[in-house]
Amino acid sequence: MSELKLSMKDFKSDQEVRWCPGCGDYAILAAVQSFMPELGIARENIVFISGIGCAARFPYYMQTYGMHSIHGRAPAIATGLAVSRPDLSVWVVTGDGDALSIGGNHLIHALRRNVNVKILLFNNRIYGLTKGQYSPTSGQGKVTGSTPVGSVDYPFNPLALALGAGATFVARALDVDKPGLTDVLRRAAAHRGAALVEVFQNCNIYNDGEFDYIREQKDARTYLEQGQPFAATGIVHDEADFATAFALAQLTWEKDGVLPLGVFRDVDRASYDQLVQTQLDDAAAGGDLQALVSSGDTWSIG
Amino acid sequence: MSELKLSMKDFKSDQEVRWCPGCGDYAILAAVQSFMPELGIARENIVFISGIGCAARFPYYMQTYGMHSIHGRAPAIATGLAVSRPDLSVWVVTGDGDALSIGGNHLIHALRRNVNVKILLFNNRIYGLTKGQYSPTSGQGKVTGSTPVGSVDYPFNPLALALGAGATFVARALDVDKPGLTDVLRRAAAHRGAALVEVFQNCNIYNDGEFDYIREQKDARTYLEQGQPFAATGIVHDEADFATAFALAQLTWEKDGVLPLGVFRDVDRASYDQLVQTQLDDAAAGGDLQALVSSGDTWSIG
Amino acid sequence: MAKPVEQLESVVIRFAGDSGDGMQLTGGRFTSETALSGNDLATFPDFPAEIRAPAGSLPGVSGFQLHFADHDILTPGDRPDVLVAMNPAALKTNLRDLAKGGSLILDTDAFSDRNLKKAGYESNPLEDGSLADYQLHAVPLTSLTVGALKDVDGVTPREAERAKNMFALGLMSWLYGRETESTTSFIEKKFAKRPEIAAANLKAFNTGYHFGETSEAFVVQYEVKPATLPPGRYRQITGNTALSWGLVAASKLSGLDLFLGAYPITPASSILEELAKHKAFGVRTFQAEDEIAAVGAALGASFGGALGITTSAGPGIVLKSETVGLAVTLELPLVIVDVQRAGPSTGMPTKPEQADLLLVLHGRNGESPVPVLAASTPGDCFYAAIEAARVALTYRTPVYLLSDAYLANGTEPWLIPRIADLEPIQVEFARDGDGAFLPYRRDPETLARPWAIPGTHGLEHRIGGLEKANETGNVSYDPENHDLMTQLRAQKVAGISVPAQLVDHQEGADVLVLSWGGTYGPVQAGVRRVRKAGRKVAHAHLRWLSPFPANLGDVLRSYDRVLVPELNSGQLLQLVRARYLVDAVGYNRVTGKPFRAGEIADAVEAVL
Amino acid sequence: MAKPVEQLESVVIRFAGDSGDGMQLTGGRFTSETALSGNDLATFPDFPAEIRAPAGSLPGVSGFQLHFADHDILTPGDRPDVLVAMNPAALKTNLRDLAKGGSLILDTDAFSDRNLKKAGYESNPLEDGSLADYQLHAVPLTSLTVGALKDVDGVTPREAERAKNMFALGLMSWLYGRETESTTSFIEKKFAKRPEIAAANLKAFNTGYHFGETSEAFVVQYEVKPATLPPGRYRQITGNTALSWGLVAASKLSGLDLFLGAYPITPASSILEELAKHKAFGVRTFQAEDEIAAVGAALGASFGGALGITTSAGPGIVLKSETVGLAVTLELPLVIVDVQRAGPSTGMPTKPEQADLLLVLHGRNGESPVPVLAASTPGDCFYAAIEAARVALTYRTPVYLLSDAYLANGTEPWLIPRIADLEPIQVEFARDGDGAFLPYRRDPETLARPWAIPGTHGLEHRIGGLEKANETGNVSYDPENHDLMTQLRAQKVAGISVPAQLVDHQEGADVLVLSWGGTYGPVQAGVRRVRKAGRKVAHAHLRWLSPFPANLGDVLRSYDRVLVPELNSGQLLQLVRARYLVDAVGYNRVTGKPFRAGEIADAVEAVL
Numbered sequence A, B: 001m002s003e004l005k006l007s008m009k010d011f012k013s014d015q016e017v018r019w020c021p022g023c024g025d026y027a028i029l030a031a032v033q034s035f036m037p038e039l040g041i042a043r044e045n046i047v048f049i050s051g052i053g054c055a056a057r058f059p060y061y062m063q064t065y066g067m068h069s070i071h072g073r074a075p076a077i078a079t080g081l082a083v084s085r086p087d088l089s090v091w092v093v094t095g096d097g098d099a100l101s102i103g104g105n106h107l108i109h110a111l112r113r114n115v116n117v118k119i120l121l122f123n124n125r126i127y128g129l130t131k132g133q134y135s136p137t138s139g140q141g142k143v144t145g146s147t148p149v150g151s152v153d154y155p156f157n158p159l160a161l162a163l164g165a166g167a168t169f170v171a172r173a174l175d176v177d178k179p180g181l182t183d184v185l186r187r188a189a190a191h192r193g194a195a196l197v198e199v200f201q202n203c204n205i206y207n208d209g210e211f212d213y214i215r216e217q218k219d220a221r222t223y224l225e226q227g228q229p230f231a232a233t234g235i236v237h238d239e240a241d242f243a244t245a246f247a248l249a250q251l252t253w254e255k256d257g258v259l260p261l262g263v264f265r266d267v268d269r270a271s272y273d274q275l276v277q278t279q280l281d282d283a284a285a286g287g288d289l290q291a292l293v294s295s296g297d298t299w300s301i302g
Numbered sequence C, D: 001m002a003k004p005v006e007q008l009e010s011v012v013i014r015f016a017g018d019s020g021d022g023m024q025l026t027g028g029r030f031t032s033e034t035a036l037s038g039n040d041l042a043t044f045p046d047f048p049a050e051i052r053a054p055a056g057s058l059p060g061v062s063g064f065q066l067h068f069a070d071h072d073i074l075t076p077g078d079r080p081d082v083l084v085a086m087n088p089a090a091l092k093t094n095l096r097d098l099a100k101g102g103s104l105i106l107d108t109d110a111f112s113d114r115n116l117k118k119a120g121y122e123s124n125p126l127e128d129g130s131l132a133d134y135q136l137h138a139v140p141l142t143s144l145t146v147g148a149l150k151d152v153d154g155v156t157p158r159e160a161e162r163a164k165n166m167f168a169l170g171l172m173s174w175l176y177g178r179e180t181e182s183t184t185s186f187i188e189k190k191f192a193k194r195p196e197i198a199a200a201n202l203k204a205f206n207t208g209y210h211f212g213e214t215s216e217a218f219v220v221q222y223e224v225k226p227a228t229l230p231p232g233r234y235r236q237i238t239g240n241t242a243l244s245w246g247l248v249a250a251s252k253l254s255g256l257d258l259f260l261g262a263y264p265i266t267p268a269s270s271i272l273e274e275l276a277k278h279k280a281f282g283v284r285t286f287q288a289e290d291e292i293a294a295v296g297a298a299l300g301a302s303f304g305g306a307l308g309i310t311t312s313a314g315p316g317i318v319l320k321s322e323t324v325g326l327a328v329t330l331e332l333p334l335v336i337v338d339v340q341r342a343g344p345s346t347g348m349p350t351k352p353e354q355a356d357l358l359l360v361l362h363g364r365n366g367e368s369p370v371p372v373l374a375a376s377t378p379g380d381c382f383y384a385a386i387e388a389a390r391v392a393l394t395y396r397t398p399v400y401l402l403s404d405a406y407l408a409n410g411t412e413p414w415l416i417p418r419i420a421d422l423e424p425i426q427v428e429f430a431r432d433g434d435g436a437f438l439p440y441r442r443d444p445e446t447l448a449r450p451w452a453i454p455g456t457h458g459l460e461h462r463i464g465g466l467e468k469a470n471e472t473g474n475v476s477y478d479p480e481n482h483d484l485m486t487q488l489r490a491q492k493v494a495g496i497s498v499p500a501q502l503v504d505h506q507e508g509a510d511v512l513v514l515s516w517g518g519t520y521g522p523v524q525a526g527v528r529r530v531r532k533a534g535r536k537v538a539h540a541h542l543r544w545l546s547p548f549p550a551n552l553g554d555v556l557r558s559y560d561r562v563l564v565p566e567l568n569s570g571q572l573l574q575l576v577r578a579r580y581l582v583d584a585v586g587y588n589r590v591t592g593k594p595f596r597a598g599e600i601a602d603a604v605e606a607v608l
Ligand SMILES: Cc1ncc(C[n+]2csc(CCOP(=O)(O)OP(=O)(O)O)c2C)c(N)n1
Pocket: A052, A053, A054, A055, A056, A070, A071, A094, A095, A096, A097, A098, A099, A122, A124, A126, A127, A128, A129, A130, A135, C263, C264, C265, C266, C291, C315, C316, C319, C346
C-alpha cells in the first residue's frame, strides 16, 4: 500500500454531522479523521462499528465501512467480524452507557479474549442521546433526570475494569487534546489485539464542564511515560505490569490532584483471530465432505 | 433472636440432592448448612437466589426462601430483592459460566453498587450442567466438548475482575476446605454490602482434578493474613488497599507455586440499600396523592 | 383601539422551528394558557431523535401542534390552520401540511441565504410568490425581540435572540385572546435564578403581545369560546405522567411499595424520571445496567412483596422477554410497560406505532400466556396503569401495559380524579403456619397461587424456572403434569374478568370499526365525521387484548363488515380473524405518525 | 444345539437404567448392530436434565428406545414390546409403557431393599406377583458379569460391575441375532488406552451373548428380516449431526466460510460441538459469552461476507431476538437454528415441544418479517439446513430453522447423499466502482439488496438499525418512506419462492391432517394406521411456515375438515385460521413427549 496517499478529507463521509454544537465528539471525530491517513490502510479495509448513543453515530461520518448497530452490542459484532476477517482494521466507537452499562459484558469478554479491535470509549459520564440520565461513570451524588436528588451508585473506573478483565492495551485521552489523543490512537492501532481507549468527552448539554480541570488548563494534562515515575506519586510506570497500571488507574484529580493520560498498559500477546487462524491452519485444509457424510458405520441396501 | 437455636439439619430442605456422586458441590452445601445457624438469623429471613447450572440447584436444598431463576440473572434479581427488603439476608449461588459468562455484567454492576448480597461463585472452570464445554475460567488450551483441539480464550481471573469492578469484599476458598471456607463465609456475612466469594469446586465428571494441588495436599493451602507478608512473595497484605489485593490476585500456582486463600479485600462502605433508604427517609414520607394529581396549572369547568 | 374579534369553533396551530428555538416550551405554554381559557384541546409534540441536529437543518426541525375548540375534540388535528415557522427548514418540512388559505407566521430574519440553502430552497419563498395561497404574516421576530431587549441589562445579544420564541408566544396569545398571567408567573419561576433572563423573556412576551395589538399585520383577533366539558377540576396531562401517577396510585390502593426497575429509552424514560421524584410515596426507582437487569430487579422485588414494575420500549421490551417468561412460570405479579415506538430494531425512536402487540403476546419460548391491555388516551394511561397493577396483583401474573409515543408526549385536559373514589386493590399474602405449604395450590376463583413472601415464618419454599408439579411446586418432568400446568397457566389468563366490550353503536350501522390503544382519538373522530356526513357506522375500542372480552365474538358477528385500523401491518386483525373466523379487513399505515381523522373517515367510507 | 428362531416383522425395545448405567451407549450400540443388519429403524433417547441424579433414584433413570422392522417405519414406536430394566427405578418409571404380555428383562441383583425403597416400592415386584402379566426374564446381570470378569486382571470390582451393560447388550444381540463384529471393534477402539477395560467389556459382551445361547431363561431366538429401503449406502444419523453437516455443506455449496456463534444450551449444544470438529472445512466456531454475543458475532461475520450461523434453544432463542431484529433491517444473511424444547422459561430442557413458532415469527419489536422453516426427521435436518442457508444468502435475510429435542437426538437410517448432486448456492458480492453505491437498491427479482463486503474498493458504506431511506440507505424519518420500507421488507419475505405444498392425498378423503416439523413421523404413522383400518384421510406436512406455500389456501379449502396436530397449544392453527379463515381444529398435547402414532390415529378417527 506504499503508494496509498490519503488525506483527512478522504475519511469524511457525505453525511451531515448531527451532534449538538459544541459537543466534544466533534473534536474526537476530527482527530480520528486526521489520524487515519497515517495508518496507510485503504479505506475499504477499515470498519467502524458502534452501538447506540450520541457517540455511536460516529461511523456515519467516516468514509469507511461501518455499522451503527444496537445498544451495547458493538464489541460482540466486531468480534465476529475481526475473527472471520483478520485482514481488516476494526474499530469500535462506544459511549459510557453503551460500553459499560448495557454492553459491559461484551466489553470485558472482548478484552479478555484479546480480540483484534480498537475500542474508543467516549466517556461523557452521562446518557446523552436519551437526554441526560446518569451513567455507570457518573459520580455519586450526581443530579440528573433520573436522579433528582443525586445518584447513589458508586461509579465504575473504566480503566480498572479493563485491567481487571485482563486487557492487553489500556489508555486514556481527552477529546480536545489532539496531540495526546493522536499519540494514543497511534499506539492503539499499532497494538495487535484488543485496545481500550477511554476518551474523556464533554457533553455540553447534559454534563457540561465535567473535565474542565484538564480541558481548560492545558498544563494540568499529565502524561504517562514508560519507565518514568508518574508526577509526584513516585509510582514508576511499567506498561507491562498489571499491578502498576492498576495503581495508576486509581489516581483521580479529586483525590490526588493529578490524573494520568496516555498508555497505562501495553503488552504483546497473540490475538484471538491469530489463535483461531492457527487452529484452522493446523487442521489440514480442504476437508472432504463426501468422506465426512460417509464416515462411521455404514451399510448398503439393494 | 437471641433465643433462636437452629442446627445444621434445620437448613436441609426435603428435596433430594441431585449432583453427581463425588461432586464438590456436596462439600460446599454441607459447609454452608452447618455455618448458617451461626448467623442467628431466622430461616424465613434468609433467601438464596441462583441462576442456572449445577451450582445453581443449590437453593432447592436449603430450608430457606429461594429462587432458581434464569441463567446469569441472579445478581440482578437479588438486587431488586435486597434493595426493597433490607431486612433480609440475601445470598446468590452461581457458577463460573452463570456468573462470568452470561451473567458477567450483572455481577460487576452488583459489585460496583455494593448491593447487600453475598455472592458464592462455585468455580469448577467448566460448564457442568450442559455436559462439559469450557468456561471463561478454563485455562487456555483446555480440551472440552466445544474445544476439541483446545480453547484459545485467555481466561478471566474472577478476583481481579471483581476488584476492577470496585468490589468492597473479595475472597477465595476451596470446596473441601471446611474451616477455610467457613471463615470466609463468616467474614462475607459480616460485611454489609456486596461480597464476592470464589469457591474452587471440583467437577469430577467433566473437569476432574482441576484443583488437586490444594485439594489433595492440605499443607499447600496458604491463607492471607491482614498486615502479614504473604508467603515468600513479600507482599504485605492490606485488605483495604486495591493495588495490593490486585497484586495478590495475580498469583497463580503454576506461575508462583503458591496461591492465596482467604480474604483479599474488605472495606466498609455504605451499601446500596442503605443509600436508597436514606433518600426515602429524607423525602418526608406519606406523600399526598390527591395533592399530586391536583398539582400544576388547573382550572374548573361547570 | 381594539381590533374586531372573529369567533371560531376550533383552531389547529403548529409551532415549528429549530430544536434550539424552544418550540416545545412555546407550544406547552400556549397550551396551558388555552387550557386555562377552558377550551377542550389536544396536542402532539413531534421532535427529532437527535438531541440537537445542526441549527437550520431539516432534520433539526422540532414541531408542536395544538388543537383547541369550544366543543369536545379527540385529536391534535389532521392539519394546521395556522403555522408558525421560525426558519426556512421549519417552513419547508411543515408547509405541505398547512391547508390552502391557512395563515402562516414567519420570522423573516431567519430567511438568510445560508438558512435557505440549508433548507434546500433554490429561491426565497418570501419573494418568489410560492406562498401566495396562504395568509402570510411576515414578521421580523428576531430583530424585533433583540431590539426590544436592548435596554434589559445583563443580557447578551445571543440570549436576547433566544427569547424570540417568547415574542412569538406573546403574539399568538394576543391573537387568540389567551390569558397571560400563567405564562408570566411561569417565566418568573423558571428563571428565578437568573432574574435578567426572566426579565428578558417577560419583555419579549409582552412585546409580542403588544405587537399584535398595534401592528398592521394583524387586522382581527380571534376568540374560541370555552368548551362544555363534564364539570370538575381539570389539568393538562401527558400520557407518561398519567401512567406514572397511576402506578403510584396502584401502590397506594394496594398498600404495597412500588419498585421500578428501568433502563432509559425513548419514549419511556420520562416515566422513570417522573417516578424518581416520588420517594415521599415510598417509590424506589432503580436505574439498572440494562433492560434484563431492570425487569429482573422488579421481579426480585415482587418476590419480596413489592409492586414490581418495569418500563421500556422497542428493543428494550424484547430484551425483557426471557425474564417475563420466568415470571409467567413463577406466577408472581409484575407490570411491564411498553411505550411503543416505530420499529423494527432501532427504527424511529420518537415516533408512535402499534407493532408490539404480537411481540408481547408471543415473544417468549414455550406456551407462555400473559394478560395484555392498552391505554387509549393520555389521561386514560392513569386508569390503565391501575388496572394493570390490579390484575397483576390479583392473579399473580406479569401483565403488559401498552402505550405509545403519541400518548406518552401528547396532552389533553384531564378531569382530576378523587383518589378517595378509586377502588382499593385487595392483596393478601399467605400467612404463617397452616401445616405443609403448597406454593402452587391455586385459588379456585382466580387460579392465583399463594404469595408467600420472605419473612413469613413457616412458609419457606423454593420456586424456579423448571416445570413444577401441580400444588407442591417441586421440579417435575412428569408428562401429564406438564400438560396440566400448561393448561392451568392458560386458563388463569383466559379467566381474568375483564368488562364486556362496549360498542358505540349507531342504529342501522352494519359496519363496525374495531380499534385498540392510542388510536382511540383519531378513530373516534373519523367515525364522527362519517356520521356527520350522514352515514351509519359503529365503533368498538378494545382495552383488553388478552384476554378478549367474553362478548367480543358476538359483537363482531353482529355486523356485516369489520374494519380494523392499526398503526401496524394487521396484528389485532390476525388475532380476531383466527379467534372468531370473521372476515375482518384492516386499514394499516406504518408511517410513524398517528392516524388522521380524515384518513379514517375515508377508510370507513371505502367499506360502507 | 441352536434354539428355535421365531420371525417378527418389527420390535420395539427399551433399555432403561440409571444415568450411570450407560444405557445411551448400550442402546446406541444395539442400534448400530441393527442398522448393519439392514432393518429400518428409529430411536428415541430420553434422559434426565440432571447430569447424574442420585444412583437408583427415579429422576436418575435414563432410557433409550429402539424400533426396528423388516419394512419402512416412521417412529421409535409408541410402547415397547421388550423392556430391559437395570434397576427398580427403571422398572417403576417404564413399566406403565410396556404392553401387557411384553417381555421384561431385569437385573435381579439391583433389586436390593435400598434400591426398592429409592424407587418407592413397598414390596419387591420380583416376588409380589405384580409382574405376572409379563414374560419375565429375571437375570442376575451384575453378579454374572462380575463373576465372568474375576479373572480379567487390572480390573477393579467397581469397573467389572460397570460392564454389566455390555453383558445386557450381548444378551440382546443374541436374542435378535445381531451381528457382533461392529461392537467388538467399537469396544476395542473406545478403550484403546485402557486395554484391560476393553478386555473386560468384551468379555462381558460375549458372556452375555453366550448366556443367551445356553440359559434356560430364553427358549427362542428372534429374527427380523432386512427391510427393503431405497437402494444405496446408509448410515445412522441424529438430527443435530445431520443439521451440522448440512451447514458445512451449505458453506461448501456457497463457497463462503462458515462462522458459528453459539452459546451452549440443551438440546442444541451438540451442533456447536460437532461443528467445532470441522476446522478442516474452514469452519470457525465461536463460543460466545452469551446468546446475544453469539448472534451478534454471527451477524458481524455475515457483514464481512461469511455464512453467519447461530444455534440455540428456548431461553437462548428469546435472547437473540433483538439482534435478529437488527439483521432484519440490515438485510444481511443469517441462519438462526432453534432446537425447540419444552417451555415456558427453563421448562424441561431435554424434552421436545413445538411451542416456539409464534416466538420466532413475532418475537421482535415493530414489523419485523422473517422466513421460517422446520425440519421433519433427523436425516431431513441436513437438507433443511442447506435450504435455510440458501434462502438467507439469496434473499439477504435472517432465517429461522426449527428443529426440536426429538429430532436432535433421535436417529434413523440415512441414505448418504452424493455431495456432487447437491445444487450449488449462487452468491454474488457487489463489485467495485460502478459510481454511486446504493446499498438498499434491490434486485427486482428477489428484492434482495446488494451485499457489499468490507475490502471492496469504492463501496464503503454505513448501515444501521434506524429506518433507512429506500435505495440510499441513509437514515430517514420520512413517514411515507417508513411505510414503503415496511412493505418492502414484508414483500421480500412473502415473495420467497418455496415449493408448492404436496399432499399425501387418498381418493375420497375429506379430512386433511396438517402437520409441521418434528411430528412428521408419528403423524404419518398415525395416518397410515387409520388407512389400514380402512378409513380415508389425507396428510400434508409443512416445511415452510413463513412464507406459506402459495397453494396452501387451496389445499386447505379442498377438504371438509382440517386437523392440525401440534406439540403446543395451537400455534400453526392460529396462523392458518387467521390467514385462510378455515375452521381448522387442533389436536394439542404439551407433555414433553413426541406424539404416539396411536393417539394421532385416535384423533383422526375422532374427526372422521
Ligand atoms: C436496548 C436499548 N436500550 C436502551 C436504548 C436507549 N438508549 C439509546 S443511547 C442510550 C445511552 C446513551 O449513553 P452513552 O452510551 O453514554 O452515549 P452518549 O449518548 O452519552 O454518547 C440509551 C439508554 C436503546 N436504544 N436500546
